[in-house]
Amino acid sequence: MSGSINLFISRTPLQLLNCTEARDRFHRDGPEQNVLLLTYRKPADLNLCTPLLDNHWDRVIPLRLNLFSRYFYPLLLWLKLGSQTRIHCLYTAWLKHxxxxxxxxxxxxxxxxIDDGNEILILSSRIENGESPGESREQFTDRLLRRRRAVAQGVKPEYFSLYELPWVARARHILNDYRCLREKGQGLEQRDLVLFIGSNTHPKHIQDPSLFTELLERVSSHYAGRKILYVLHRYEDADRVKPLAEPLGFEVVRFANILECEPLVQGWLPGEVATFNSSAADTLQQLYGLPVTIFEIAQNRLGPNSDKDKWRQLYQELASRHPRFIRDKGHMTP
Structure with a gap:
């Protein structure tokens, strides 16, 4: 490959969705080729992204992340991109590895x-405070394998995000309002049900099943009499969640497609979206104008391995954006 390209790097369905939005909004008719580097660990990860691919990419480069690519990605990238290629715009969720x-x-x-969920809130804050977005110095193995992973402090990238990011200079922040994808979702039927978006909260952060059940009871009581679909997070175990959620009236489902695109596939919208902390709720609100309710999980409910400061910062940000914010009254977050 040679010439000038815009390179979009994606590893998750949400990253691919945001790469596609950036391509359609800024580079649909530009002189550069639009190239997608689609990284994945397992074939199942690739299968999740495949339905989101369209024919507007000039080239799609799959790259499996395994033990070989972990050490020898300089060679693989040189073979796939070529040394003479010039990258005009690079879109990525992070600057590591x-x-x-x-x-x-x-x-x-x-x-x-670009966004990969609400992680951009933490990452952008750290970068703007002068921290390196990647490794601060090269190690011996990096020099041996010619891996150039060190990124200097003071790097100031641009951001294409649905979040406000007030700590970023306005000239370097473009708000992602999903205008291109929104055009595809106009006129969908709206149904009277609540879409509750799962997360990796249990058992990663809440180990005790009875405590997780207590949290679900808050949601069930709030929506008494309404149908609630519990949409499993891709890392949630259905056999673990169903025995806890179904007795409380939840219908537990797993969608085959990325949640943000599922309404386009199904042809309907829920009446409301709710979650403990899933960033997909923000995207669904932005895309389809759906009301969102956040159910707080206070930090003193969390397991010992959870980053409580990060958790508190996340809920402070969610509370500032969503008027429908249900406090965890049993365990208050300071």
Missing amino acids: LHAHIYNTWQPTRTCL
């Missing part, structure tokens, strides 16, 4: 960070 190597080796004219 192979993403940092691409940034350092091909030196794109512009670098833009």
Whole structure:
């Protein structure tokens, strides 16, 4: 490959959705080729992204992340991208590992960070406070394998995000309002049901099943008399969630497609969206104008391995954006 390209790096369905939105909004008719580097660990991960691919990519490069690519991605990227390729715009969710190597080796004219859920809130705050977005220094193995992973402090990328990011200079932040994807969702039927979006809360952060049941009871009581669909997070175990949720009136489902695109596939919208902390609720609100209710989980309910400061910052941000914010009255967050 040679010439000038815009390179979009995606690893998750949400990243691919945001890459597609950036491509359609900024680079549909530009002179550069639009190239998608689609990274994945397992074939199942690739299968989740495949339905979201369209024919507007000039090239799609699959790259499996395994033990070989972990050590030898400089060679793999050189073979796939070519040393003569010029990257005009680089879109990525972070600047670590192979993403940092691409940034350092091909030196794109512009670098833009996209959302991968609400992690962008923490990442952008750290970058704007002067922290390195990647490794701060190269290790011996990096020099041996020619991996250029170190990213200097003071790097100031652009951001394409649905979040406000008030700590970022306005000139470097473009609000992602999903205008291109929204056009595809106009006129959908709206049904009188609540879509409750699951997360990896249990058992990663809430180990005690009885405590998780107590949290679900708050949701069930709030929506007494209404149908509630519990949409499993991709890492949630249905056999673990169903015995806890179904006796409380939840209908537990797993969608085959990324949640943000599921209304387009199903042809209908829920009446309301609710969640403990899933960033998909923000996207659904932005895309389809759906009301969102956040059910807080106070930090003193969390397991010992949870980052409580990060948790508190997340809920402070959610409370500032969503008027329908249900406090955890049993365990208050300071």
